[in-house]
Amino acid sequence: MELTVGPNLFFWKAEDLRAFYKALEAAPVARVAVGEVVCSKRMPFWEAEIPNIVAGLRAAGKEVALSTLGLVTLGRERNKTHDLFDLGLPVEINDISALKHLPENTPFWVGPLVNVYNEGTLGYLARRGATRICLPPELPLASIATLAKAGKDAGVKVEVWGHGRLPLAISARCYHARLHDRAKDNCQFICGEDLDGREVDTLDGQAFLSVNGVQTLSAATGCAAYHTEALKDAGVDSLRLSPQTGDFVGLCAGYADRIAGNITAEALVAQLLPEAPGGRFADGFFAGPSGSDWSHPVPAGA
Protein backbone atom coordinates (compact mmCIF):
# COMPACT_ATOMS: atom_id res chain seq x y z
CA MET A 1 0.00 0.00 0.00
CA GLU A 2 1.31 3.42 -1.00
CA LEU A 3 0.65 6.99 0.11
CA THR A 4 -0.94 9.79 -1.89
CA VAL A 5 -1.10 13.40 -0.75
CA GLY A 6 -4.38 15.00 -1.71
CA PRO A 7 -4.82 18.61 -2.79
CA ASN A 8 -4.64 21.21 -0.02
CA LEU A 9 -8.27 22.07 0.67
CA PHE A 10 -7.64 25.27 2.62
CA PHE A 11 -6.73 28.82 1.65
CA TRP A 12 -3.06 29.18 2.46
CA LYS A 13 -0.74 31.98 1.42
CA ALA A 14 1.33 31.39 -1.72
CA GLU A 15 4.62 31.44 0.22
CA ASP A 16 3.28 28.93 2.73
CA LEU A 17 2.20 26.62 -0.07
CA ARG A 18 5.60 26.97 -1.70
CA ALA A 19 7.27 25.94 1.56
CA PHE A 20 4.79 23.12 2.17
CA TYR A 21 5.37 21.51 -1.22
CA LYS A 22 9.14 22.10 -1.08
CA ALA A 23 9.23 20.15 2.19
CA LEU A 24 6.94 17.50 0.74
CA GLU A 25 9.59 16.63 -1.87
CA ALA A 26 11.40 14.73 0.89
CA ALA A 27 8.31 12.92 2.20
CA PRO A 28 7.91 9.16 1.65
CA VAL A 29 4.82 9.45 -0.57
CA ALA A 30 4.35 8.07 -4.08
CA ARG A 31 2.17 10.80 -5.52
CA VAL A 32 0.58 14.17 -4.98
CA ALA A 33 -2.52 15.86 -6.36
CA VAL A 34 -2.20 19.64 -6.59
CA GLY A 35 -4.76 22.32 -7.33
CA GLU A 36 -7.62 24.43 -5.99
CA VAL A 37 -10.61 22.24 -5.24
CA VAL A 38 -12.82 24.39 -3.02
CA CYS A 39 -13.16 27.93 -4.39
CA SER A 40 -12.24 29.49 -7.72
CA LYS A 41 -11.93 32.90 -6.07
CA ARG A 42 -8.76 31.65 -4.38
CA MET A 43 -7.06 30.64 -7.63
CA PRO A 44 -5.46 33.98 -8.59
CA PHE A 45 -3.63 34.04 -5.26
CA TRP A 46 -1.63 30.89 -5.79
CA GLU A 47 -2.06 29.30 -9.22
CA ALA A 48 1.17 30.88 -10.46
CA GLU A 49 2.97 28.66 -7.93
CA ILE A 50 1.66 25.43 -9.40
CA PRO A 51 4.20 24.90 -12.24
CA ASN A 52 7.13 25.17 -9.82
CA ILE A 53 5.40 22.99 -7.25
CA VAL A 54 4.77 20.33 -9.90
CA ALA A 55 8.31 20.51 -11.26
CA GLY A 56 9.81 20.16 -7.78
CA LEU A 57 7.64 17.18 -6.86
CA ARG A 58 8.32 15.41 -10.16
CA ALA A 59 12.05 16.00 -9.86
CA ALA A 60 11.76 14.34 -6.44
CA GLY A 61 10.27 11.27 -8.10
CA LYS A 62 6.61 11.82 -7.22
CA GLU A 63 3.76 11.20 -9.60
CA VAL A 64 1.70 14.40 -9.86
CA ALA A 65 -1.85 15.13 -10.99
CA LEU A 66 -3.71 18.41 -11.27
CA SER A 67 -6.96 18.65 -9.32
CA THR A 68 -10.14 20.17 -10.70
CA LEU A 69 -12.59 22.25 -8.69
CA GLY A 70 -15.13 20.29 -6.68
CA LEU A 71 -18.21 22.30 -7.68
CA VAL A 72 -18.18 23.97 -11.09
CA THR A 73 -20.93 26.46 -11.88
CA LEU A 74 -19.42 29.63 -13.43
CA GLY A 75 -18.19 30.03 -16.98
CA ARG A 76 -14.64 30.80 -15.88
CA GLU A 77 -14.68 27.68 -13.70
CA ARG A 78 -15.68 25.58 -16.70
CA ASN A 79 -12.84 27.12 -18.71
CA LYS A 80 -10.34 26.43 -15.94
CA THR A 81 -11.44 22.81 -15.86
CA HIS A 82 -11.12 22.54 -19.63
CA ASP A 83 -7.63 24.06 -19.66
CA LEU A 84 -6.28 21.60 -17.07
CA PHE A 85 -6.37 18.84 -19.68
CA ASP A 86 -3.97 20.76 -21.96
CA LEU A 87 -1.02 20.70 -19.58
CA GLY A 88 0.25 17.21 -20.28
CA LEU A 89 -0.25 15.93 -16.73
CA PRO A 90 -2.88 13.55 -15.37
CA VAL A 91 -5.96 15.35 -14.13
CA GLU A 92 -7.79 14.34 -10.95
CA ILE A 93 -11.47 15.09 -11.47
CA ASN A 94 -13.56 16.25 -8.52
CA ASP A 95 -16.69 17.19 -10.47
CA ILE A 96 -18.29 14.93 -13.05
CA SER A 97 -18.54 17.80 -15.54
CA ALA A 98 -14.79 17.42 -16.10
CA LEU A 99 -15.53 14.30 -18.16
CA LYS A 100 -17.09 16.56 -20.80
CA HIS A 101 -13.66 18.14 -21.29
CA LEU A 102 -11.69 14.89 -21.19
CA PRO A 103 -9.91 14.25 -24.50
CA GLU A 104 -10.28 10.76 -26.03
CA ASN A 105 -7.98 8.08 -24.64
CA THR A 106 -6.68 10.22 -21.81
CA PRO A 107 -6.02 8.53 -18.49
CA PHE A 108 -7.30 10.40 -15.43
CA TRP A 109 -7.70 10.10 -11.66
CA VAL A 110 -10.92 10.41 -9.72
CA GLY A 111 -10.98 12.34 -6.44
CA PRO A 112 -13.05 11.58 -3.33
CA LEU A 113 -15.72 14.20 -4.13
CA VAL A 114 -16.94 12.14 -7.08
CA ASN A 115 -19.59 9.57 -6.18
CA VAL A 116 -18.10 6.12 -6.78
CA TYR A 117 -20.22 3.83 -4.63
CA ASN A 118 -20.39 0.62 -6.63
CA GLU A 119 -18.84 -1.64 -9.26
CA GLY A 120 -21.05 -0.26 -12.03
CA THR A 121 -19.77 3.27 -11.61
CA LEU A 122 -16.19 2.12 -11.11
CA GLY A 123 -16.43 0.01 -14.26
CA TYR A 124 -17.84 2.88 -16.30
CA LEU A 125 -15.08 5.24 -15.17
CA ALA A 126 -12.45 2.58 -15.87
CA ARG A 127 -13.72 2.23 -19.43
CA ARG A 128 -13.48 6.01 -19.82
CA GLY A 129 -9.81 5.87 -18.78
CA ALA A 130 -9.75 6.26 -15.01
CA THR A 131 -6.53 4.79 -13.63
CA ARG A 132 -6.95 5.75 -9.95
CA ILE A 133 -10.05 6.32 -7.89
CA CYS A 134 -10.09 7.72 -4.35
CA LEU A 135 -13.35 6.50 -2.86
CA PRO A 136 -15.80 8.80 -1.03
CA PRO A 137 -14.93 8.88 2.68
CA GLU A 138 -18.37 7.69 3.87
CA LEU A 139 -17.94 4.16 2.44
CA PRO A 140 -17.70 1.30 4.97
CA LEU A 141 -14.94 -1.33 4.87
CA ALA A 142 -17.20 -3.91 3.21
CA SER A 143 -17.85 -1.59 0.25
CA ILE A 144 -14.18 -0.63 0.10
CA ALA A 145 -13.21 -4.32 -0.16
CA THR A 146 -15.73 -4.96 -2.93
CA LEU A 147 -14.56 -1.92 -4.88
CA ALA A 148 -10.86 -2.69 -4.38
CA LYS A 149 -11.49 -6.09 -5.93
CA ALA A 150 -13.50 -4.54 -8.78
CA GLY A 151 -10.63 -2.09 -9.26
CA LYS A 152 -8.12 -4.94 -9.60
CA ASP A 153 -10.34 -6.60 -12.22
CA ALA A 154 -10.75 -3.33 -14.14
CA GLY A 155 -7.13 -2.19 -13.87
CA VAL A 156 -7.93 0.76 -11.62
CA LYS A 157 -5.95 1.59 -8.47
CA VAL A 158 -8.27 2.17 -5.53
CA GLU A 159 -7.43 4.69 -2.88
CA VAL A 160 -9.05 5.47 0.48
CA TRP A 161 -9.15 8.57 2.70
CA GLY A 162 -6.37 7.95 5.21
CA HIS A 163 -5.86 11.10 7.24
CA GLY A 164 -7.30 14.59 7.51
CA ARG A 165 -10.54 16.35 8.31
CA LEU A 166 -13.21 14.52 6.35
CA PRO A 167 -14.76 16.37 3.42
CA LEU A 168 -18.51 16.03 4.11
CA ALA A 169 -20.30 18.52 1.85
CA ILE A 170 -19.95 21.32 -0.67
CA SER A 171 -22.37 24.16 -1.33
CA ALA A 172 -22.97 27.24 -3.45
CA ARG A 173 -23.09 29.20 -0.22
CA CYS A 174 -19.93 30.33 1.53
CA TYR A 175 -20.27 29.63 5.25
CA HIS A 176 -17.11 31.47 6.12
CA ALA A 177 -18.56 34.63 4.56
CA ARG A 178 -21.93 33.96 6.22
CA LEU A 179 -20.27 33.71 9.64
CA HIS A 180 -18.95 37.21 9.01
CA ASP A 181 -22.33 38.46 7.76
CA ARG A 182 -20.98 38.75 4.25
CA ALA A 183 -22.18 37.36 0.95
CA LYS A 184 -19.87 35.13 -1.08
CA ASP A 185 -19.22 37.88 -3.63
CA ASN A 186 -17.93 40.12 -0.85
CA CYS A 187 -16.14 37.47 1.22
CA GLN A 188 -12.86 39.41 1.53
CA PHE A 189 -11.15 36.00 1.61
CA ILE A 190 -11.93 35.53 5.26
CA CYS A 191 -11.42 31.74 4.95
CA GLY A 192 -7.67 32.46 4.80
CA GLU A 193 -7.74 33.13 8.55
CA ASP A 194 -8.49 29.51 9.40
CA LEU A 195 -5.65 27.38 8.09
CA ASP A 196 -7.32 24.07 8.99
CA GLY A 197 -10.92 25.28 8.71
CA ARG A 198 -13.14 27.08 11.20
CA GLU A 199 -14.67 24.91 13.88
CA VAL A 200 -18.41 24.66 14.40
CA ASP A 201 -19.52 23.33 17.80
CA THR A 202 -22.90 22.21 19.05
CA LEU A 203 -24.70 24.38 21.61
CA ASP A 204 -23.33 21.95 24.20
CA GLY A 205 -19.80 22.80 23.19
CA GLN A 206 -19.15 19.52 21.42
CA ALA A 207 -16.79 19.86 18.46
CA PHE A 208 -18.84 18.82 15.43
CA LEU A 209 -17.96 20.25 12.03
CA SER A 210 -15.59 22.73 10.46
CA VAL A 211 -16.23 25.10 7.58
CA ASN A 212 -13.80 25.93 4.83
CA GLY A 213 -15.45 28.45 2.54
CA VAL A 214 -18.15 26.59 0.59
CA GLN A 215 -16.97 23.25 1.99
CA THR A 216 -18.01 21.55 5.21
CA LEU A 217 -15.59 19.12 6.87
CA SER A 218 -15.63 17.14 10.09
CA ALA A 219 -14.25 18.80 13.20
CA ALA A 220 -12.45 15.58 14.12
CA THR A 221 -9.55 14.49 11.95
CA GLY A 222 -10.19 11.32 9.98
CA CYS A 223 -7.47 8.80 10.85
CA ALA A 224 -6.98 5.30 9.41
CA ALA A 225 -4.22 4.30 11.84
CA TYR A 226 -6.16 1.31 13.20
CA HIS A 227 -7.33 0.13 9.80
CA THR A 228 -4.16 -0.03 7.71
CA GLU A 229 -3.95 -3.86 7.86
CA ALA A 230 -7.64 -4.27 7.02
CA LEU A 231 -7.35 -1.85 4.12
CA LYS A 232 -4.22 -3.57 2.84
CA ASP A 233 -5.92 -6.96 3.12
CA ALA A 234 -8.92 -5.56 1.26
CA GLY A 235 -6.61 -4.75 -1.66
CA VAL A 236 -6.55 -0.97 -1.28
CA ASP A 237 -3.62 0.43 -3.26
CA SER A 238 -3.07 3.73 -1.51
CA LEU A 239 -4.01 5.85 1.48
CA ARG A 240 -4.76 9.51 0.93
CA LEU A 241 -3.26 12.03 3.35
CA SER A 242 -4.85 15.46 3.29
CA PRO A 243 -2.65 18.52 3.90
CA GLN A 244 -2.91 20.16 7.31
CA THR A 245 -0.75 22.56 9.31
CA GLY A 246 2.09 21.29 11.49
CA ASP A 247 4.69 18.66 10.68
CA PHE A 248 3.10 17.15 7.60
CA VAL A 249 6.26 15.41 6.38
CA GLY A 250 6.43 13.74 9.79
CA LEU A 251 2.81 12.72 9.38
CA CYS A 252 3.62 11.11 6.01
CA ALA A 253 6.62 9.33 7.54
CA GLY A 254 4.43 8.08 10.39
CA TYR A 255 1.98 6.52 7.96
CA ALA A 256 4.82 5.04 5.90
CA ASP A 257 6.16 3.41 9.08
CA ARG A 258 2.71 2.18 9.99
CA ILE A 259 2.14 0.60 6.56
CA ALA A 260 5.59 -1.02 6.67
CA GLY A 261 4.71 -2.53 10.05
CA ASN A 262 7.44 -0.58 11.86
CA ILE A 263 5.09 1.07 14.34
CA THR A 264 1.78 0.23 15.97
CA ALA A 265 -1.47 2.10 15.46
CA GLU A 266 -1.19 3.30 19.07
CA ALA A 267 2.24 4.78 18.38
CA LEU A 268 1.02 6.54 15.22
CA VAL A 269 -1.99 7.95 17.03
CA ALA A 270 0.20 9.17 19.88
CA GLN A 271 2.48 10.85 17.34
CA LEU A 272 -0.28 12.55 15.37
CA LEU A 273 -2.92 13.47 17.92
CA PRO A 274 -1.11 16.51 19.40
CA GLU A 275 -1.15 18.21 15.99
CA ALA A 276 -4.56 16.99 14.84
CA PRO A 277 -6.93 19.81 13.91
CA GLY A 278 -9.85 19.55 16.31
CA GLY A 279 -7.75 17.53 18.77
CA ARG A 280 -9.79 14.40 18.13
CA PHE A 281 -9.76 11.53 15.67
CA ALA A 282 -12.63 9.78 13.91
CA ASP A 283 -12.64 6.52 11.96
CA GLY A 284 -16.31 5.56 12.20
CA PHE A 285 -16.95 5.55 8.47
CA PHE A 286 -14.84 2.39 8.20
CA ALA A 287 -16.61 0.26 10.79
CA GLY A 288 -19.41 2.38 12.23
CA PRO A 289 -21.64 3.09 13.86
CA SER A 290 -21.35 6.68 12.57
CA GLY A 291 -18.60 8.63 10.82
CA SER A 292 -17.79 10.70 13.87
CA ASP A 293 -16.99 7.69 16.04
CA TRP A 294 -13.48 6.68 17.04
CA SER A 295 -12.80 2.99 17.41
CA HIS A 296 -10.27 3.12 20.23
CA PRO A 297 -9.64 4.85 23.53
CA VAL A 298 -7.32 7.82 23.37
CA PRO A 299 -3.83 6.64 24.38
CA ALA A 300 -2.53 7.72 27.78
CA GLY A 301 -0.35 10.80 27.64
CA ALA A 302 -1.66 11.95 24.25
Add this chain to the structure above:
Amino acid sequence: MMELVCPAGTPAALRAAVEAGAHAVYCGFADETNARNFPGLNFSPEELVPAVAGAHKRGAKVLVALNTFPRAGGEKLWHQRLADAEAAGADAVILADIGLLDYAATHHPKLRRHLSVQAAAANPDAINFYAETFDVKRVVLPRVLTVQEIAAINKEIDVETEAFVFGGLCVMAEGRCALSSYATGLSPNMNGVCSPASHVVYAEEGPDLAAKLGGFTIHRTPKDRPAPYPTLCKGCFTSGSQTGHVFEDPVSLDARHLIPALAKAGVTALKIEGRQRSRAYVAEVVRAFRAATDALAEGRDLPLAELARLTEGQSATAGAYAKTWR
Protein backbone atom coordinates in the same frame (compact mmCIF):
# COMPACT_ATOMS: atom_id res chain seq x y z
CA MET B 1 -47.80 24.83 -20.14
CA MET B 2 -45.25 24.19 -17.41
CA GLU B 3 -45.42 20.63 -16.10
CA LEU B 4 -46.17 20.27 -12.41
CA VAL B 5 -44.29 17.34 -10.85
CA CYS B 6 -45.77 16.35 -7.50
CA PRO B 7 -44.72 14.06 -4.64
CA ALA B 8 -46.47 10.79 -3.89
CA GLY B 9 -45.28 8.96 -0.79
CA THR B 10 -48.20 6.50 -0.81
CA PRO B 11 -50.78 5.20 -3.29
CA ALA B 12 -53.36 7.43 -1.55
CA ALA B 13 -51.18 10.52 -1.91
CA LEU B 14 -50.60 9.64 -5.55
CA ARG B 15 -54.35 9.54 -6.21
CA ALA B 16 -54.82 12.79 -4.27
CA ALA B 17 -52.09 14.54 -6.27
CA VAL B 18 -53.52 13.38 -9.58
CA GLU B 19 -57.04 14.44 -8.61
CA ALA B 20 -55.71 17.84 -7.51
CA GLY B 21 -54.25 18.42 -10.95
CA ALA B 22 -50.70 17.08 -10.98
CA HIS B 23 -49.34 16.68 -14.51
CA ALA B 24 -46.89 14.14 -13.19
CA VAL B 25 -46.21 12.45 -9.88
CA TYR B 26 -42.98 10.96 -8.63
CA CYS B 27 -42.65 8.09 -6.21
CA GLY B 28 -40.27 5.35 -5.11
CA PHE B 29 -40.16 1.76 -3.91
CA ALA B 30 -40.27 0.93 -0.21
CA ASP B 31 -36.54 0.27 0.17
CA GLU B 32 -33.11 1.86 0.01
CA THR B 33 -33.35 2.44 -3.76
CA ASN B 34 -34.85 5.90 -3.28
CA ALA B 35 -33.93 8.99 -1.31
CA ARG B 36 -37.10 9.09 0.82
CA ASN B 37 -36.67 5.67 2.39
CA PHE B 38 -38.85 6.38 5.42
CA PRO B 39 -40.92 3.85 7.42
CA GLY B 40 -44.49 3.58 6.15
CA LEU B 41 -43.75 5.35 2.87
CA ASN B 42 -43.44 4.32 -0.75
CA PHE B 43 -44.68 1.56 -3.01
CA SER B 44 -44.25 -2.17 -3.42
CA PRO B 45 -43.77 -3.29 -7.04
CA GLU B 46 -47.32 -4.72 -6.85
CA GLU B 47 -48.76 -1.40 -5.65
CA LEU B 48 -47.06 0.53 -8.41
CA VAL B 49 -48.90 -1.27 -11.22
CA PRO B 50 -52.45 -0.04 -10.42
CA ALA B 51 -51.08 3.35 -9.30
CA VAL B 52 -49.53 3.93 -12.73
CA ALA B 53 -52.65 2.69 -14.50
CA GLY B 54 -54.84 5.00 -12.42
CA ALA B 55 -52.63 8.02 -13.08
CA HIS B 56 -52.50 7.28 -16.81
CA LYS B 57 -56.29 7.05 -16.92
CA ARG B 58 -56.41 10.66 -15.73
CA GLY B 59 -53.65 11.79 -18.09
CA ALA B 60 -50.92 12.09 -15.45
CA LYS B 61 -47.43 10.65 -15.78
CA VAL B 62 -45.62 8.61 -13.13
CA LEU B 63 -41.90 9.08 -12.58
CA VAL B 64 -40.12 6.52 -10.41
CA ALA B 65 -37.17 7.72 -8.33
CA LEU B 66 -34.27 5.26 -8.06
CA ASN B 67 -32.01 8.03 -6.89
CA THR B 68 -29.70 6.57 -4.28
CA PHE B 69 -26.23 5.23 -5.06
CA PRO B 70 -26.36 1.41 -5.25
CA ARG B 71 -24.40 -0.41 -2.56
CA ALA B 72 -21.20 -2.11 -3.64
CA GLY B 73 -22.03 -5.78 -3.95
CA GLY B 74 -25.77 -5.02 -3.84
CA GLU B 75 -26.52 -3.48 -7.25
CA LYS B 76 -28.93 -6.29 -8.13
CA LEU B 77 -31.70 -4.74 -6.02
CA TRP B 78 -31.50 -1.47 -7.99
CA HIS B 79 -31.43 -3.41 -11.27
CA GLN B 80 -34.54 -5.33 -10.20
CA ARG B 81 -36.33 -2.07 -9.36
CA LEU B 82 -35.54 -0.70 -12.82
CA ALA B 83 -37.24 -3.76 -14.30
CA ASP B 84 -40.15 -3.34 -11.86
CA ALA B 85 -40.62 0.30 -12.88
CA GLU B 86 -40.60 -0.56 -16.56
CA ALA B 87 -43.02 -3.46 -16.03
CA ALA B 88 -45.42 -1.18 -14.14
CA GLY B 89 -45.49 1.20 -17.10
CA ALA B 90 -43.63 4.10 -15.47
CA ASP B 91 -43.14 7.06 -17.80
CA ALA B 92 -39.59 7.64 -16.62
CA VAL B 93 -37.07 6.73 -13.94
CA ILE B 94 -35.15 9.36 -12.00
CA LEU B 95 -31.54 8.23 -11.54
CA ALA B 96 -28.42 9.69 -9.94
CA ASP B 97 -25.70 7.02 -10.06
CA ILE B 98 -23.48 6.71 -13.12
CA GLY B 99 -23.34 2.93 -12.87
CA LEU B 100 -27.12 2.69 -12.69
CA LEU B 101 -27.58 5.14 -15.58
CA ASP B 102 -25.17 3.04 -17.63
CA TYR B 103 -27.05 -0.14 -16.74
CA ALA B 104 -30.46 1.42 -17.49
CA ALA B 105 -29.32 2.80 -20.85
CA THR B 106 -28.01 -0.65 -21.81
CA HIS B 107 -30.74 -2.91 -20.41
CA HIS B 108 -33.83 -0.68 -20.49
CA PRO B 109 -33.16 1.61 -23.45
CA LYS B 110 -36.85 2.40 -23.96
CA LEU B 111 -37.41 3.47 -20.35
CA ARG B 112 -37.06 7.27 -20.32
CA ARG B 113 -34.31 8.51 -18.03
CA HIS B 114 -34.33 11.69 -15.94
CA LEU B 115 -31.28 12.83 -14.01
CA SER B 116 -32.01 13.17 -10.30
CA VAL B 117 -31.13 16.28 -8.34
CA GLN B 118 -28.92 13.88 -6.37
CA ALA B 119 -26.51 13.84 -9.31
CA ALA B 120 -26.00 17.59 -8.74
CA ALA B 121 -25.42 18.40 -12.41
CA ALA B 122 -24.74 22.09 -11.86
CA ASN B 123 -23.45 23.27 -15.24
CA PRO B 124 -24.00 22.65 -18.98
CA ASP B 125 -20.94 20.40 -19.23
CA ALA B 126 -22.27 18.00 -16.61
CA ILE B 127 -25.75 18.03 -18.13
CA ASN B 128 -24.45 17.47 -21.65
CA PHE B 129 -22.24 14.66 -20.38
CA TYR B 130 -25.26 12.83 -18.93
CA ALA B 131 -27.40 13.60 -21.99
CA GLU B 132 -24.82 12.41 -24.52
CA THR B 133 -23.57 9.42 -22.55
CA PHE B 134 -26.77 8.00 -21.07
CA ASP B 135 -29.43 9.65 -23.25
CA VAL B 136 -30.95 11.45 -20.28
CA LYS B 137 -34.00 13.46 -21.41
CA ARG B 138 -34.52 15.69 -18.42
CA VAL B 139 -32.34 17.05 -15.62
CA VAL B 140 -33.59 18.01 -12.18
CA LEU B 141 -31.47 21.04 -11.34
CA PRO B 142 -29.52 21.16 -8.07
CA ARG B 143 -30.58 23.85 -5.63
CA VAL B 144 -27.30 25.73 -5.97
CA LEU B 145 -28.17 27.77 -9.09
CA THR B 146 -29.58 31.26 -9.59
CA VAL B 147 -32.44 31.88 -12.04
CA GLN B 148 -29.99 33.68 -14.34
CA GLU B 149 -27.66 30.68 -14.28
CA ILE B 150 -30.55 28.37 -15.11
CA ALA B 151 -31.44 30.54 -18.09
CA ALA B 152 -27.82 30.44 -19.28
CA ILE B 153 -27.66 26.66 -18.83
CA ASN B 154 -30.83 26.14 -20.86
CA LYS B 155 -29.24 27.97 -23.79
CA GLU B 156 -26.41 25.42 -23.90
CA ILE B 157 -28.32 22.17 -23.51
CA ASP B 158 -30.94 20.28 -25.51
CA VAL B 159 -32.62 18.37 -22.68
CA GLU B 160 -35.47 19.49 -20.46
CA THR B 161 -34.89 20.99 -17.03
CA GLU B 162 -36.97 20.60 -13.89
CA ALA B 163 -36.61 22.98 -10.95
CA PHE B 164 -37.71 22.69 -7.32
CA VAL B 165 -40.17 25.40 -6.30
CA PHE B 166 -41.61 24.31 -2.98
CA GLY B 167 -40.88 22.23 0.10
CA GLY B 168 -37.74 21.02 1.86
CA LEU B 169 -34.52 22.71 0.91
CA CYS B 170 -31.06 21.20 0.68
CA VAL B 171 -28.37 23.72 1.48
CA MET B 172 -25.51 21.56 0.22
CA ALA B 173 -25.05 20.33 -3.32
CA GLU B 174 -27.40 17.36 -3.33
CA GLY B 175 -25.95 13.88 -3.46
CA ARG B 176 -22.63 15.27 -2.31
CA CYS B 177 -23.35 15.51 1.40
CA ALA B 178 -22.25 13.07 4.10
CA LEU B 179 -23.23 15.19 7.11
CA SER B 180 -25.99 12.77 8.03
CA SER B 181 -23.80 9.67 7.95
CA TYR B 182 -21.12 11.52 9.92
CA ALA B 183 -23.64 12.07 12.73
CA THR B 184 -25.78 8.93 12.43
CA GLY B 185 -24.19 6.40 10.08
CA LEU B 186 -27.10 6.75 7.65
CA SER B 187 -26.92 8.98 4.59
CA PRO B 188 -29.06 10.10 1.66
CA ASN B 189 -26.65 8.56 -0.84
CA MET B 190 -26.35 5.12 0.74
CA ASN B 191 -29.55 4.67 2.73
CA GLY B 192 -32.02 7.15 1.27
CA VAL B 193 -32.41 9.06 4.53
CA CYS B 194 -31.12 12.36 5.93
CA SER B 195 -31.12 13.20 9.63
CA PRO B 196 -33.21 10.05 10.27
CA ALA B 197 -35.93 10.01 12.95
CA SER B 198 -34.43 6.79 14.32
CA HIS B 199 -31.50 8.87 15.60
CA VAL B 200 -33.46 11.83 16.99
CA VAL B 201 -33.78 12.34 20.73
CA TYR B 202 -35.63 15.23 22.38
CA ALA B 203 -34.32 15.91 25.88
CA GLU B 204 -35.79 18.28 28.44
CA GLU B 205 -32.92 20.28 29.87
CA GLY B 206 -34.03 22.93 32.38
CA PRO B 207 -36.37 25.33 30.60
CA ASP B 208 -35.26 24.03 27.20
CA LEU B 209 -36.03 21.20 24.89
CA ALA B 210 -32.82 20.02 23.22
CA ALA B 211 -33.19 18.24 19.89
CA LYS B 212 -30.32 15.85 19.28
CA LEU B 213 -29.31 13.87 16.25
CA GLY B 214 -26.89 10.97 16.79
CA GLY B 215 -25.90 12.54 20.11
CA PHE B 216 -25.17 16.00 18.64
CA THR B 217 -27.40 18.83 19.84
CA ILE B 218 -28.86 20.39 16.69
CA HIS B 219 -30.98 23.02 18.38
CA ARG B 220 -32.51 24.05 21.65
CA THR B 221 -35.86 25.78 22.10
CA PRO B 222 -37.83 26.95 25.14
CA LYS B 223 -40.22 24.17 26.12
CA ASP B 224 -43.33 26.27 25.43
CA ARG B 225 -42.37 26.88 21.80
CA PRO B 226 -42.61 24.43 18.92
CA ALA B 227 -39.30 22.71 18.28
CA PRO B 228 -38.33 22.26 14.62
CA TYR B 229 -37.17 18.83 13.48
CA PRO B 230 -33.37 18.54 13.95
CA THR B 231 -32.33 18.54 10.31
CA LEU B 232 -28.59 18.76 10.48
CA CYS B 233 -27.86 21.63 8.11
CA LYS B 234 -30.62 23.79 9.65
CA GLY B 235 -29.28 23.50 13.18
CA CYS B 236 -28.09 26.17 15.58
CA PHE B 237 -24.38 25.98 16.31
CA THR B 238 -21.54 27.98 17.79
CA SER B 239 -18.42 29.05 15.95
CA GLY B 240 -15.95 31.27 17.73
CA SER B 241 -17.91 34.08 19.33
CA GLN B 242 -20.96 33.52 17.16
CA THR B 243 -24.02 31.39 17.75
CA GLY B 244 -26.67 30.89 15.11
CA HIS B 245 -27.76 28.96 12.08
CA VAL B 246 -24.33 28.60 10.54
CA PHE B 247 -25.54 26.81 7.40
CA GLU B 248 -29.19 27.73 6.99
CA ASP B 249 -32.14 28.88 9.08
CA PRO B 250 -34.90 26.33 9.66
CA VAL B 251 -36.66 27.39 6.47
CA SER B 252 -38.26 25.68 3.53
CA LEU B 253 -38.08 26.61 -0.13
CA ASP B 254 -40.82 28.80 -1.55
CA ALA B 255 -40.11 30.04 -5.07
CA ARG B 256 -43.70 30.52 -6.25
CA HIS B 257 -43.12 34.18 -7.10
CA LEU B 258 -40.29 33.00 -9.38
CA ILE B 259 -42.52 30.73 -11.50
CA PRO B 260 -42.76 33.25 -14.38
CA ALA B 261 -38.98 33.86 -14.24
CA LEU B 262 -38.29 30.11 -14.27
CA ALA B 263 -40.63 29.72 -17.25
CA LYS B 264 -38.76 32.48 -19.04
CA ALA B 265 -35.48 30.78 -18.14
CA GLY B 266 -36.64 27.78 -20.17
CA VAL B 267 -37.54 25.45 -17.32
CA THR B 268 -39.91 22.67 -18.47
CA ALA B 269 -41.18 21.36 -15.16
CA LEU B 270 -41.71 22.60 -11.61
CA LYS B 271 -41.09 20.18 -8.80
CA ILE B 272 -42.70 20.10 -5.37
CA GLU B 273 -40.77 18.36 -2.60
CA GLY B 274 -42.56 16.31 0.07
CA ARG B 275 -43.08 12.59 -0.45
CA GLN B 276 -43.13 12.32 3.35
CA ARG B 277 -46.08 14.76 3.63
CA SER B 278 -49.73 13.83 4.17
CA ARG B 279 -52.24 13.25 1.40
CA ALA B 280 -54.19 16.36 2.49
CA TYR B 281 -51.09 18.55 2.36
CA VAL B 282 -50.13 17.24 -1.06
CA ALA B 283 -53.63 17.84 -2.43
CA GLU B 284 -53.70 21.41 -1.13
CA VAL B 285 -50.24 22.31 -2.46
CA VAL B 286 -50.86 20.69 -5.83
CA ARG B 287 -54.20 22.48 -6.25
CA ALA B 288 -52.61 25.84 -5.49
CA PHE B 289 -49.66 25.29 -7.82
CA ARG B 290 -51.87 23.95 -10.60
CA ALA B 291 -53.90 27.16 -10.38
CA ALA B 292 -50.63 29.06 -10.73
CA THR B 293 -49.38 27.14 -13.78
CA ASP B 294 -52.83 27.45 -15.40
CA ALA B 295 -52.81 31.21 -14.75
CA LEU B 296 -49.34 31.49 -16.23
CA ALA B 297 -50.38 29.56 -19.34
CA GLU B 298 -53.40 31.80 -19.79
CA GLY B 299 -51.49 35.01 -19.21
CA ARG B 300 -53.30 35.86 -15.98
CA ASP B 301 -51.72 37.09 -12.73
CA LEU B 302 -50.53 34.28 -10.49
CA PRO B 303 -52.84 33.56 -7.52
CA LEU B 304 -50.00 33.98 -5.04
CA ALA B 305 -52.24 34.60 -2.03
CA GLU B 306 -53.61 31.10 -2.26
CA LEU B 307 -50.10 29.74 -2.16
CA ALA B 308 -49.16 32.03 0.71
CA ARG B 309 -51.56 30.18 3.01
CA LEU B 310 -49.46 27.06 2.64
CA THR B 311 -46.43 28.54 4.34
CA GLU B 312 -48.31 30.50 6.99
CA GLY B 313 -46.43 30.50 10.26
CA GLN B 314 -43.31 29.02 8.66
CA SER B 315 -40.20 30.68 7.42
CA ALA B 316 -39.48 30.36 3.74
CA THR B 317 -36.69 31.33 1.36
CA ALA B 318 -36.11 31.52 -2.36
CA GLY B 319 -32.79 29.80 -1.63
CA ALA B 320 -30.03 29.84 -4.20
CA TYR B 321 -32.34 31.20 -6.91
CA ALA B 322 -31.37 34.63 -5.55
CA LYS B 323 -27.65 35.33 -5.78
CA THR B 324 -27.53 37.07 -2.39
CA TRP B 325 -28.28 33.71 -0.73
CA ARG B 326 -24.69 32.64 -1.33
